[in-house]
Amino acid sequence: MTPLIVGLCGTDLEIIDGNIDPAYVSYPLALGHEWCGLLSGDDHQLIVAEGVVPCGHCGRCREGRTNLCETYEEVGFTRDGAAADEVVVPRDVVHLLGEHVDRSAAALVEPMAVVYQGLARARPQPGWRVLVIGDGTIGLLSALLARLFSPARVDLVGARPAQEELALSAGVDSFGLTTSRAPAGYDLVIEAAGSSQAAVMAVEAARRGGTVVLLGLPPHGETAIVAIDKVVNGDLAVHASFSYSSSAFAAAATLLDAGAVDPSFLVTHRFPLEEWSAAIETLRRPSGVRGKVVLEI
Ligand SMILES: [Zn+2]
Ligand SMILES: [Zn+2]
Structure with missing residues (x-):
């Protein structure tokens, strides 16, 4: 996938600072678990992808509780995230969005899924x-x-x-x-x-x-x-509540695609990828109105 917009969040700071339970992160790591992008080789198809990568066959996955998959894998935590030129994710976790969807809003599907x-x-x-x-x-x-x-x-x-x-x-x-x-x-x-x-x-x-x-x-x-x-x-x-199941992620993507919610007002700060350190500083020391800080790849 070719990432377009990557949201940063407090969890990224905890990953940087080493404050996450070591069972849920593996270093070294490219950050970026809230993102939207394009299918590689396709300049039009907007996609979002579940960060939690379920194995699909353990007991928890078969129950539909893919957030509790017995093999914990998550993009931006144990696999390289999307704050990069390319990101690789399994086909099964990819969700397609219509061209009408605002790209900044699409990068918010992941935290929307957490909430959902x-x-x-x-x-x-x-x-x-x-x-x-x-x-x-x-x-x-x-x-x-x-x-x-x-x-x-x-x-x-x-x-x-x-x-x-x-x-x-x-x-x-x-x-x-x-x-x-x-x-x-x-x-x-x-x-x-x-x-x-x-x-x-x-x-x-x-x-x-x-x-x-x-x-x-x-x-x-x-x-x-x-x-x-x-x-x-x-x-x-x-x-x-830990992360999200595949069905919660699908519900969040569908709500956005259908226009039932519009979270784009939340994106208040944008930085190019090269200015990642300024983006992280904005996240760490907020002043004034501060919603989602995003990197534009
Ligand atoms: Zn997050
Ligand atoms: Zn599983």
Whole structure:
């Protein structure tokens, strides 16, 4: 494949810094797990590809839970990613998109699939009150995709006031700061900040009978103290979600191709591949409105 746009994310920083569980990464490595491209030798056919490469025959793959394949392989983690002139992926993980699809939006299918997988586990019901914790791409995409399930409201709490503009574009009813507010009473809380404090806040924010989905990934081995009686007395459902299955990725690609969602507003910074270090610096030290940082290959 010939990569066109490669999104960078906090997980890339953790790979650079060596903060990922060593079981899920192998060095040396070309980064790039959020991308779109063209079929090699075809200047027109826009494609996206599942990053998780399932073996297709283990028990987990046969259950459809390809994100848990017994042989973990992921583009940009254990295989070279797309921040390069060429990237090689198996035919089975490639999904075709129509020419009408915005290329920057296409590069967001991978994080959309992460969010879709988590939301599918929560089975959101119409009328639910939804809280998203985290103002990065996964949080903003969570707010955007949660709208598809006809919630009563979607609120988002973030760490940086400048992100309010993007949160409103994602369709939130309110934006607040994690420091100024201890939210409570939500049917569904999505943790997308990737810190153990945010995970604790997510449990605290759920109403009795509510559902918590942990999408963020704190540094390897980090622990948190959770009031277990709150979880038990609250009859809470707490789900954690790892990556995405083939079907979640296909659903995300289809939603984009059909025009049901448009996440292109999220791309706020673009750099040519040669300026990768400036791109990583923008990711590491955000200032002002900062959505997805992408490399244009
Ligand atoms: Zn990512
Ligand atoms: Zn498998």
